[in-house]
Amino acid sequence: MGIYIEKFYSPQKIRDALDLISENDSKILAGSTSLGKAKNMKIKKMVNIMKLPLSYVKEDEKNIYIGATTTIQDLLENPIIQNKFPFIHSALLKFGAWGIRTMATVGGSVFTSFSWSDVTPLFMVLDAKVFIISKNEERLLPIDNFLDDKGEYINGYLLKEIIIEKDGCGVEREFKKIALSSFDIALLNFAYVKGNDFIRISVGARPGRPIRLKQAEKDRSLDTAIREAKLGDDFRVTKTWREKVLRSLLSEVIA
Ligand SMILES: Cc1cc2nc3c(=O)[nH]c(=O)nc-3n(C[C@H](O)[C@H](O)[C@H](O)COP(=O)(O)OP(=O)(O)OC[C@H]3O[C@@H](n4cnc5c(N)ncnc54)[C@H](O)[C@@H]3O)c2cc1C
Known part of the structure; x- marks a missing residue:
């Protein structure tokens, strides 16, 4: 079974959407690229938000x-x-x-x-x-x-x-994504924004969710960054590979 939906709503006003999602057993639906793939899910009230005036x-x-x-x-x-x-x-x-x-x-x-x-x-x-x-x-x-x-x-x-x-874009910035092809999800992604007296660094394709490397931003240390990133293995690449690539990408930024 995919998703079994009891009632489907498409409110056009934010107020109506908030009323609907305040009720138990409701679920927001947006672009559906993630929710649409759910398996064995029963939803009493699906609230499609794509008709709300929130595309701007x-x-x-x-x-x-x-x-x-x-x-x-x-x-x-x-x-x-x-x-x-x-x-x-x-x-x-x-x-x-x-x-x-x-x-x-x-x-x-x-x-x-x-x-x-x-x-x-x-x-x-x-x-x-x-x-x-x-x-x-x-x-x-x-x-x-x-x-x-x-x-x-x-x-x-x-x-x-x-x-x-x-x-917020600072004076220097970059977003890098390493993937098997331009259609694929990231094997590793990383971004930074540098200002005159700050740097913000984030890394993704790690266990859990993407994170900011806040300690490394303060220390400006590659070792801190690698420790803080807590990268992992998966069926596509190893943790060691990810650490090597991140170290190399970051070496140009914080070394
Ligand atoms: C084949 C494929 C390739 C992809 N490649 C990439 C990629 O390269 N890079 C990338 O960044 N992403 C990629 N994605 C997209 C990503 O994985 C998610 O599917 C997508 O970002 C979810 O957005 P959506 O609008 O479709 O959310 P939905 O599937 O509609 O909802 C997802 C969840 O978010 C909740 N939700 C949605 N909107 C709101 C809101 N406004 N308020 C509160 N809750 C909300 C829903 O209740 C649900 O729980 C890919 C997806 C697929 C299927």
Whole structure:
């Protein structure tokens, strides 16, 4: 059995969506690229959020605001991203499986933050904030804090928007993805943003989810970075291979 859905809702107003997801046994559906593959799942109330007015990229003087249902392809084609944030654009061009780009959403990508996610390590080095809402409250959280405490937000909360400060791209930046082909998920991915007096480094394709290497950012030490990354083996490559590659990539950045 795949997914058995008792009732399917497609609200057009955020208020209605929040009412629905505040009820027990409800589940949010966005681009469906992850949820659609679920097996043996019974969902009483599936709440499709793709009709909500949350597909946008906006800007003001300080920030850019990316709505949760914006797809990766929407972001790639957005003129604000293309013209003003080429770093985001070029990083997202590495998101594999082109067909999936037209379905996978920014909110779904951050919410799942799978080990192989390209979106999460990118947003981590940009120091993105996650704006979540429920029927009774709103919270603006640094992406790391959101992911650390995600368990709290699984029921009743909607990830509404990602907020990135415009000057968050520093003076030097890079996103690297190593994969078997341009369609594949990462064997290792890593990103950094350097400012005059700071560096942010993230790494993905590790056990669990992508992380920021906060201690290594302070120590500027390769050994600390490798220890902190806690890379692992899987059926594709070994931990040793990942450590060697990460060390080599980082040596140009923090040595
Ligand atoms: C073949 C394939 C290749 C892929 N390649 C890559 C790749 O190279 N790089 C990469 O980064 N990703 C890749 N992905 C995408 C990634 O694995 C996830 O499937 C995707 O990011 C999930 O987004 P979605 O919008 O489809 O979420 P859905 O599948 O709709 O939902 C996933 C989960 O998130 C929750 N959710 C979704 N949106 C919200 C929200 N706004 N608020 C609260 N909860 C929410 C849902 O309830 C569900 O639990 C790939 C996926 C596939 C299938």
